[in-house]
Amino acid sequence: MISNILGYTTKKGKGMLIVSIIFFTLKSLLNAAMTIVILNMIQNIVSREMNDLLKYWLLLIAIIILKGIFNTIADLAKHLSGFEIAAKIREKVVVRLKQFSLGFYNKERLGEISTIIHKDVDNIEMITAHMWSRMFSDIIVAFIIGGTLFSINWKMGLAMVSFIPLGILLLIFGIKSTTKVEKETQDDLAEMVSLFVEYTKGITLLKAFNKSETFENKLKSSTVKFGESSKKLSKSVAKYLGEYFVFLEISFAIMAIVGAIMVFYNQLTIPNYIIFIIFSKEFYNPFNNIESYWLNYIKVKDSYGRVMGVLNTPIIETTSNPVKISKLDIEFNNVDFSYEEDEFQMKDINLGIEEGSMVALVGPSGSGKTTITNLILRFYEPQRGTINIGGVDIKDIDYDDLLSNISIVMQNVVLFSDTIYDNIKVGNNTATKEEVIKAAKKAMIHDFIMSLPEGYDTKLGENGVGLSGGQKQRLSIARAFLKDSPIVILDEMTSNVDPINERKIQKAISKLAKNRTVIVVAHHLKSIKNADKIVVFEKGKIVEVGNHNDLLEKSGLYKELWDAQKNAHICHLSA
Template sequence: MVRNILNELTARGVRHLIISALFFVVYALCGTAIMLTVLFLIDRHIQGESISFISAAWLLGGLLVLKTISNAIADMSKHFAGFDLVERIREKIILKLKMFSLGFYTNERLGEISTVIHKDVDNMEMVVGHLWTRMSADFIVALILGIGLFCVDWRMGLTMVAILPIALFSLYRGIRSGMKAQEESQNNLADMVSLFVEYVKGIPVLKVFGGKGMFRDRLDHSVSEFGESSKNTSRLAAVSVGRYTFLIELAFALMATIGLWWTWHGELSVFAYLMFIIVSKEFYKPFVNMESHWLNYIKVKDSYGRISHLLDAPIVVNPSQPKTAERFDLSFEGVGFHYEKESFEMKNLTFNVLERTVTALVGSSGSGKTTITNLLLRFWEPQNGSIRIGGIDIREMDYDYLLGKISVVMQNVILFSDTIANNIKVGNRNATQEEIEEAARRAMIHDFIISLPEGYETKIGENGLGLSGGQKQRLSIARAFLKDAPIILLDEITSNVDPVNEYKIQQAMSALIRNRTVLVIAHHLQTIRNANQIIVMDKGQLVENGTHAELEAKGGVYCKLLSMQ
């Protein structure tokens, strides 16, 4: 884990880490030097030697200033190193999230991902800011002071460290038992956060259908489990820490008692005895703080495990030598696919979509229409067969290149809590203001936008809060115009809008699909009469294929669906 975390740091982060540790060493040594200087001055005074108080004041003042400056530099550097690590990990996670298949988001709950991005990544700052800089500096200081004290009197030095191995072994046993309890507590926390997210999102439904009691029981149970596991973790930590602290205090007491005996019998000078009593406190400091370092380590190790699980999850793999398409016809060749935990299965799906034509996918719910579009976008990977654009397998294309050639306009429009301009700009982040406005005009939404008090700079709520369904759809169409991709995937988007918006959307869509390869999921069959091709799906199988007139003449599944409407 330590090596992996170090690899995440940039050269600047490592530099800040080293600077912080070194200045913490200087800070601690300055504190010890101040105490020893005072002790030395007292000893000289007792022995009747003359002392220059001005020189002593200058020395003590200089040490105090150096100590203050060192602490400020060390504290600042440790946070810079910590922020560097957090920034790098968050950046990697954000980039990785884009590379996952849709199946990952089905298996991984959003609450768990949110916990990793926020709580677990923040915990990693603790590694650099507290666990490494402070601990490494404390042990360097302990080593320097330990060598110095052994040089003063090796017998007292041995007495000082006699019980430390026993104490450290005790702590090690406590660490092993505490890590399992902490892991259980963190897993329960992730479950609880996920349920809270689900609860907040589902409050409107729970209120309408009176399901609050059922969900409340699940939530109470999750909170109770987290509470019990947290108590167990705290209980184990308290017992282990208490035992370890007692042994450290016993080590100091043993040294102080034996040293007093030797001093009493003249085998050790008072000055040397007092030096051990004062300086040993700094020597024991890293061992006293081991319990806090241990608690931080457990927390960080558990967090790093979840971060690694996220970063190491399988992604959509790019080919070493990606290919590009010269034309944009589509072909599904013997495609077979099934979900992991569902009965749905697609077998030997084969069809072609000519370039610059419109192909409609129809069928009952669960027949495989959305699965076809998801496979084309590589949200899922087929288990058999291939999907080709312009004769090239999409797995042989760079994934960003593939997505760059496809625009998606679906019923459930995703809008962000940002300005209208930036929401349209999702289609092309390098677009100018003029291009954004032109896309909005073609999507029949420009007049509405400029009627708003702040125009294109108007901020909308999450998922377009404050906009009607038709307005959201037209913003989505504006994105597609701005992207200007040769392939368009449509989920029939006029089924839930009023007549006025439906008319504007149909006008915008007519312009959008012109001279493009279009694959549309159709719900209202009357709207696809003019499609160049209609593919009828049933339980993952292609059962009919042809134009509206051809399928109507067959009197098969398509006719049954048509008559139902």
């Protein structure tokens, strides 16, 4: 996994990580050098040889300055490496997000993705760059110092490590045996959190129905349960860690005792004995931190797993031999489609939309009109059948090419928290200011924009807060004008807009429709009376096709909807 994560960074990132490890190692070795200098100074003072003292002082100052420099370089390199790793992973995730079909983006996934981008990438950055650089340098230092100590006296060396293997064995058993308790604690935590979320979401309802007490008792018992399992986990972790550290201390004690005996029998000099006592601490350092290394490993492994989960999710297939389209008529051939985990089903859809014509999709709410537009845009893939544009299966058209041929005015207009100007420019990034204004004029929104104190520079709140539904839709039409693509998909808003707004929208739409292939999802049938073809949907099926007059004659669902709207209009007028 370590090499996999590092595989996600650039050469520069890897290089920086190595630089930071090297300089942290050098800094730690300088610490050791400093101790040796001090020991020598003490020896000089004890033996009253003052001649070398100045030399040692100068050496000490040099070491301190070098340590400072090395530490700064290591810290800087560590940050740069972390930044490279995080940036590379985020970049990969973002590129991938664009390639998923919209079916990927359900609510849970959106939450998951934001956790991944925020927390998991941060974890990976923190642990790989910041912690691993120290961990690897600690391990290298332990090897160098351990090796040196062994070369000074191998018997003392053996005593120094005597009980470490047993300690590690205990640690491994301990970690394994707590896995079950850990899982229990995590489950209890998840249950408690979901109960809290449910409680806060439904608090008004619970209050209204006087049910909050029962729920509170449930919450209390889940809190107690989580508390119990946490205690159990802490106890078991404390036990194995305690045992492990005792074995490390025993190794140190044995080394101290063996050393004392060897000094007594003149097999070890006192200075070397002191060196063992002092420097064995550096050797034990990584062993003391082994638990935090392990915890970090688990944390980064989980985060890495979640990032990989996103990166390995299947994407919209792209064709390696894209076919260029020259004609723009759209054709559905025996298409079956259903959403993930949803009852709604479209079966055997056959539909032809001629180039340059205007086709209206009508039908009750939830009958599948927006779904048809989603399929043309490959936001979702049909389970059976094909959708062709100009005789070419849309799967064989380069996806960017497909999207560049289609403008969409969506039912739920998506606006960014940016200026009005930039929001219109989404339609065509290379457009000039004049072109943006021209598009806004055609979309009948220019006058409104100019009436705002900051005009085109007015900042919109998230999702266009501050604009009415009709204004949002006209802004979206301006985008379509700017994009100027030959196919236009218009998904009218379901909610009622005021008559003035509606008239403006209608005017803008009829201008936009000129000389283009237009698919319009209409709720107000009056607006599509003149469409070349009206397709009536009901529960995912096409039930009627024809022009306005044909359909009225048929006395089917269209006539029913028409009459209902006419009556509603009359009622509305007479009210």
